[in-house]
Amino acid sequence: MIGRSLATYFTLRFAGWILGVFVGIFLLVFLIDSIELLRSTGGRSDISVPLVIAASALRVPALMEQVLPFAVLLGSIAAFVTLSRGSELMIARAAGLSVWQFTLPALVFAVLLGVAASTVYNPLATAARNLSSDILVGSRASVMTTLLSGSATPSWTRQRTGDGNAVLHTEGVSNGGRAILQPTFWVFGADGMLTDRVEARIGHLEPGRWNLSEVTVTGGNGVPERHDSYSLPTALTAEQVAGGLGSPDSISFWQLPGAIAQARASSLPANRFSLQYQALLARPLLLASMVLIAATVSLGFARYGGGEKMILGGVVAGFVLYVIIEVARSLGSEGLVSPVLAAWAPSVVAILLGSTVLLFREDG
Numbered sequence: 001m002i003g004r005s006l007a008t009y010f011t012l013r014f015a016g017w018i019l020g021v022f023v024g025i026f027l028l029v030f031l032i033d034s035i036e037l038l039r040s041t042g043g044r045s046d047i048s049v050p051l052v053i054a055a056s057a058l059r060v061p062a063l064m065e066q067v068l069p070f071a072v073l074l075g076s077i078a079a080f081v082t083l084s085r086g087s088e089l090m091i092a093r094a095a096g097l098s099v100w101q102f103t104l105p106a107l108v109f110a111v112l113l114g115v116a117a118s119t120v121y122n123p124l125a126t127a128a129r130n131l132s133s134d135i136l137v138g139s140r141a142s143v144m145t146t147l148l149s150g151s152a153t154p155s156w157t158r159q160r161t162g163d164g165n166a167v168l169h170t171e172g173v174s175n176g177g178r179a180i181l182q183p184t185f186w187v188f189g190a191d192g193m194l195t196d197r198v199e200a201r202i203g204h205l206e207p208g209r210w211n212l213s214e215v216t217v218t219g220g221n222g223v224p225e226r227h228d229s230y231s232l233p234t235a236l237t238a239e240q241v242a243g244g245l246g247s248p249d250s251i252s253f254w255q256l257p258g259a260i261a262q263a264r265a266s267s268l269p270a271n272r273f274s275l276q277y278q279a280l281l282a283r284p285l286l287l288a289s290m291v292l293i294a295a296t297v298s299l300g301f302a303r304y305g306g307g308e309k310m311i312l313g314g315v316v317a318g319f320v321l322y323v324i325i326e327v328a329r330s331l332g333s334e335g336l337v338s339p340v341l342a343a344w345a346p347s348v349v350a351i352l353l354g355s356t357v358l359l360f361r362e363d364g
Helices: 004-040 049-064 068-085 088-094 099-138 142-148 238-245 256-265 271-281 283-298 307-333 339-363
Strands: 155-161 164-170 172-174 179-181 184-188 194-199 202-206 209-218 224-233
Touching: 004 049, 004 068, 004 099, 049 099, 068 088, 068 099, 068 283, 068 307, 088 099, 099 271, 099 283, 099 339, 164 179, 256 271, 271 283, 271 307, 271 339, 283 307, 283 339, 307 339
Parallel strands: none
Antiparallel strands: 155 164, 164 184, 172 179, 179 202, 184 194, 194 209, 202 209, 209 224
């Protein structure tokens, strides 16, 4: 059995490499994202450079959730290779430790990192992205709020407005469904006839109504009227707006169960939110599978040579797993397969394959 001191040493080595790779990728993504946002808003006098940089800094943590598995993979490969080159793994083997014993600290760290990423990092990243939208909404940056909103693609829904109905089109949703960006309402009366077209820069959801800002109302006479603010009745809740118009990524881990229950109670499709929740639950297993993939391609480095090919093979294996996960997510979000199966199956298969390869290579 591996001793506590050696287990702590291996854990710190893996933690250092994984967190170092994560921070390095974070800075690179932040640089690229800032440059892209600055390019998209070039020449706009209502958006300052510090504001764009701040908004990008708040947005990047959410983007990094997709990168975390690759940071674990690359960091684990680097840690295994470094330990092999320093003959530390050779000494551990000579002391009677098996591959499973000195891989265990990395697996435990990956699992704990996955738990922390889902329960702590995800809510903080979600709140930061929502805050970035709020900052830019306050700066009147309508294009940027669309880019940074929880839902970056146009969405449609129908709602009740007093005696009639309205068809709502919005360019984005933020703040958990409490704000919509660049909304347009087509308001119909009780007789089903179109009465008004209402366009606004932003709408904030309050109990029983939309509070719209910078509004243009075009009535039946075709003459547009400008309003600084405008109220429109609605029966929608923030959960229904987020469920029908928003993105699952805009809802934090702890809020997802409520959003799923609310969507089902409102007869709205909940597949996307169920899939996101199950994916966050499966994240510790996914990160552990990345450690096993790294072990299969790195542990033979010192004995067999060909380290470059092994490392390239590990990167390719991680990329293939990512593609499989994305395909499974697409199937799960469309309801073609169960969200539980779509979220858990790729990680379980990766764990089984990695364990099998290690058994044949190290113990076979």
